[in-house]
C-alpha cells in the first residue's frame with residue numbers, strides 16, 4: 147500500500163495528481179469573522195474565484211482547503227481543528243486577516259487563539275480586511291506550492307533589496323522623523339456633574355412622572371442628553387423599581403458593569419426602553435447602582451424583565467457579579483471552560499508576550 151502511495155506522490159503520475167489538486171481547491175465554509183465578507187466578494191461575479199478552479203463547499207469531508215477568515219476564539223479553535231481533522235488529504239490552510247495572524251484589533255485578548263497553533267498554515271494574507279485580490283493571490287500562491295510538491299510548510303519571505311530600483315535623494319535620507327508638537331490643542335473640558343442645557347420638554351415631564359411614581363426609591367433622576375435619562379438608586383430598591391416600570395419600560399436593552407478598582411466598587415447599569423408605548427420608544431432610561439467589589443452581589447431583575455437574563459449571565463462570567471435569584475449563577479454558559487476567571491476585570495492580567503528583534507535593527 148505504502149509503495150502505491152509513494153508512487154502517486156513521486157512517480158510519473160504525480161505531476162497529473164498535483165495538477166488535479168491545483169485546479170480543485172475547494173474551501174470549506176468556515177466564516178469566523180468579518181473577513182468572510184471579502185471571501186464572499188472574491189467568489190462573487192466580480193472576481194469569480196471559481197475561474198481559478200476553486201469553489202466553496204459546505205461539507206468538510208469533500209473539501210481540501212480551509213480559509214480562516216479572521217479571528218479565531220478559544221471556542222472556535224476546537225471547531226477549526228475538528229473541521230481540519232475531517233478533511234481528506236492533501237489539505238491546505240490559508241489564514242486571512244490581521245486577527246488570524248496575530249490577534250489584529252483583538253491583540254492580546256484573553257479569547258484569541260492563533261490559528262497556526264491549531265492547524266498547520268500554508269499561507270497568511272495580511273490586512274484588515276485583506277482585499278479579494280489579495281485572497282485570490284494567496285490561492286494562486288498555494289496552487290504554485292502544490293505544483294512544486296511542498297505542503298504544510300510555513301510561508302517564507304525573502305529579503306527584497308530595492309536600492310537598485312529606487313533612488314532616494316540625499317536630502318530625504320538626511321531628513322529626520324519630525325517630533326510631534328508638545329500640545330496640539332487645548333484639552334477639552336469634561337463636565338461630569340452639573341446641569342447641561344438640553345432642550346427636551348417631554349423629557350422634563352417624564353422625569354416629573356418618574357419622580358412621582360418612584361417616590362422614595364431613587365437617589366436622583368436626571369436628563370443626561372436628548373432621549374437619555376439616568377436614574378441613580380441603591381441595589382435593594384431595583385426590584386421594586388423594575389416592578390413599577392415594567393409595563394411602560396417593557397424591556398432591558400443592555401446590562402453593563404463598570405469596574406472601578408481604585409474605589410473598590412462595581413457600577414451596575416440596566417438600560418431599559420419601551421416597545422409598547424410609542425412616545426417612549428426612543429427613550430433610554432439607565433438605572434444605575436453601585437456594589438462593593440469584594441462582595442459583588444446585586445438582585446437579578448430577570449423576573450421583571452426577562453430580557454435581562456442573558457445579559458446578567460454574561461456579566462457574571464465576565465466580572466464575577468452574582469445576580470441573586472438568577473438560576474444560572476455559578477454555571478459556565480458563555481465562555482469555554484479553559485477561559486481564565488473573570489477576564490474583563492481590570493486587574494486581570496494576561497501573560498506578557500516578549501518580542502526580540504534580531505539582526506540589523508537600525
Ligand code: SF4
Nearest residue numbers: 179216243244245275
Ligand atoms: S482582520 Fe479585520 S476584517 Fe478580518 S476579522 Fe479581523 S477585524 Fe475583521
